[in-house]
Amino acid sequence: MDAQSLFSLITLAAVRPLVWLLPVVLAVLALKRLIPRMRGAAGEARIGRTLGQLFPAVRHDVILPDGREGWTQIDHLALTPAGLLVVESKNYRGLIFGRKGEATWTQVLGRRRHPFQNPLRQNYAHVQAVNALGLGVPVLERVVFTDAARFPKGLPEGVSRLATLAEDLEPCREGVVSDALHQAWQQLDGAIRTDRAARRAHRAGLERRFGADDRLSPVLLLLAAAGVLVGGLWLTAGQLGPEVSALRSQPPLMPAPASSASRPASALSPTNVSPPQLSSRPQQRGSTAPVAATESRISLQWTERDGGSRESEDCKLAIAAVLMANTPEHRHRRTQACGKSAMP
Template sequence: MDAQSLFSLITLAAVRPLVGLLPLVLVVLALKRLVPRMRGSAGEARIGRVLEQLFSVVRHDLILPDGRGGWTQIDHLALTPAGLLVVESKAYRGLIFGRKGEATWTQVLGRRRYTFQNPLRQNFAHVQALKALGLGVPVLERVVFTNTARFPKGLPEGVSRLATLAEDLEPYREGVVSDALHQAWQQLDGAIRTDRAARRAHRAGLERRFGADDRLSPGLLLLAAAGVLVGGLWLTAGQLGPEVSALRRQPPLMPAPAASASRPASALSPTSVSPPPLSSRPQPRGSTVSVAVAEPRISLQWTERDGGARESEDCKLAIAAVLMANTPENRHRRVRVCGTSAMP
């Protein structure tokens, strides 16, 4: 493995955890756009379940002609002894301020304020669409907010919270459903549209009047981008895996000794030692001959070892293995291969 490949491997190992966080960021941004829509669907379902407990005949999410050449969507429609009950559900949070005659209401979330269409007026349009069918029976209306909404100034007339919905609708349960109401329900059932073309036409009409909902498409795009990134990281991990496995399969090598000021004794090469020659001068009789023995002279030669503390190819591989997987095994191998002075 050359230096460029090693650098690329180390860079990938360092950047990969940061890139791995990017899909999570995209998912959070997507949920920020999609959660309001999901919350609305969940709140609508809870209100629908309460209505089904109160009345025996209930329909949900209906598309009907609006009597003006277009379409309207009704959240819930119940057959009650008092008449046909049209229910508009709202899964809003925070503080709600509004009165029956106002065109828009206000939602307060902390320091933020949002305005939305008066739901009583919105539901009145649904009631008018039913009356345009000529059913000849009473049509009742009710707007229901989930329990996450609060009305500091009191609930307007015709508005309920989910917690008190059963109590508020108790008067509509008294008596029995008349034959006229049953016939009107059958007539209404024939006017309900369930095909996709009607839903697309209704959605197009809303976009012309109020503009397109810019939350769904960007949220789905962000989720798709997160999926693509996860797939790319998975493929990258598959390519990086053999490199990491190869590093871990490297056999342990003996470390090269570090250079120091003291030379090892094994590097000394002694030369031959010869005693000094004896003097040939004649000595007087009776004298003692003394021989001066000189100290042997030892010449030393230094032998330089190859390798020293240089980072060999195996040292680079050991360092890369620690950067990718900082395990005790890899750290021990790095010390053995590189020595303590060569560790990064």
């Protein structure tokens, strides 16, 4: 592997953990944009649970005809002894400034100011939609903010905080629900729509009046980008691993030594003879090294004696046995095979 490839692998291995952080950052940004919607849904659920504890019948998140050939969405409807109650829930934080007759109110969060539609006017349209059904019973209205909102100049008429909702609605709980109210509730329940077609029609009407709601578009784009990055990193995860493993398994590049010590034993002496196998012979007592290990370190070289005469093969083996283990048995065998005159 050349230097450029090595540098590329090292760079990729160092940068890759940082690349994995990018999908996490994109997902966090998407969740940050979704938090207001999630907070609003949680606040609406808390208000709905409180209403369910106060009144005998409650419906949540319903679609009704608005009486103008359109649709309107109502957060909560409740059957009370005083009439049918229409509730608009708001989960806002910070300081809230606004009056009953003003078109817009203001939310203050630190140094930021956010105007929003007067919720009393918004809920008035819901009340008109219920009245358009011709039920013939009183229709009450209430706007409820969660406890995260504060009103420095006091609560406008018709507005409650969740902490005091039960106390504010105490007059609506006095008495019993009349038969007329029960019948009107059944008619109202029959006009309620919760199917997807009605919700799509309601969204279409909002888009015609106020324009398309593109608040979810950045969230979807961020989540899609995070998913694409995770998929790409997952697919390339198996490509870097084998290359790095191969790089680690390669031996270091070292020049071969030129000394004679690295040459094989056969190159030093052409007459080199492998040692005889004596694995079946007993090992000398007191010896700590096995015979096989001793044999692997012995190399015998035979030369001519007495003008070219050679000892017999049995003599050579006997002499080698004595050199490796000088026992009486090996010496006796050497005497028999070589004779006294041929012993070294």
